[in-house]
Amino acid sequence: MNKRIILLIGGHEFEVELNDTDTANALWLAAPFEGQTNAWGDEIYFEVPVEGDLENGRKVLEVGEVAYWPSGSALCIFFGPTPVSKDGRPEAISEVTPVGRLVGDPSRFKVVGDRMRVQVKRV
Numbered sequence: 253m254n255k256r257i258i259l260l261i262g263g264h265e266f267e268v269e270l271n272d273t274d275t276a277n278a279l280w281l282a283a284p285f286e287g288q289t290n291a292w293g294d295e296i297y298f299e300v301p302v303e304g305d306l307e308n309g310r311k312v313l314e315v316g317e318v319a320y321w322p323s324g325s326a327l328c329i330f331f332g333p334t335p336v337s338k339d340g341r342p343e344a345i346s347e348v349t350p351v352g353r354l355v356g357d358p359s360r361f362k363v364v365g366d367r368m369r370v371q372v373k374r375v
Contacts, residue, residue, distance in 0.1 A: 254269050254272070255269075255277070255280045256355070256374075256375035257279065257374055258375055260370065262363065268352050271351060273307045275349045276320075278302045279327065280374060282301050283373055284371065284373045284374070285300065287370050287372070289369075290326075291366040293332065295331070296329045299324065300326060303322075305322060306322050306348075309347035311347055311348070312341055312343050312344075313330045313341065313348070314330075314342070315332060315341070315358050316353045316358035317350055318352045320351050321344065321346070328344065329354065330342035330358075331359065
């Protein structure tokens, strides 16, 4: 069974199932921690207390994927197109490390906006 984290944002709870990458494990071990959201199209990202190298790097992701952005030490949640998307799929500004995916309907994440407090906890 994979490890999971919970994102508490604006009274909403979102569960993320982490994959087996070293970066995902580092995120799980770093929890609990807090941050502040940034919105970029249908991507929310926030700084995390993890520093990691790129693993299995990609720019184009699927709706609901969660990734770590090494350039910004940030966790990125992709729930739709971003300003650099070419075909409607989420696309990061630079390569990211996929670390997991949202559990449930990714469109629920549309309630999250810019500059919201996020708490990250282990499940």
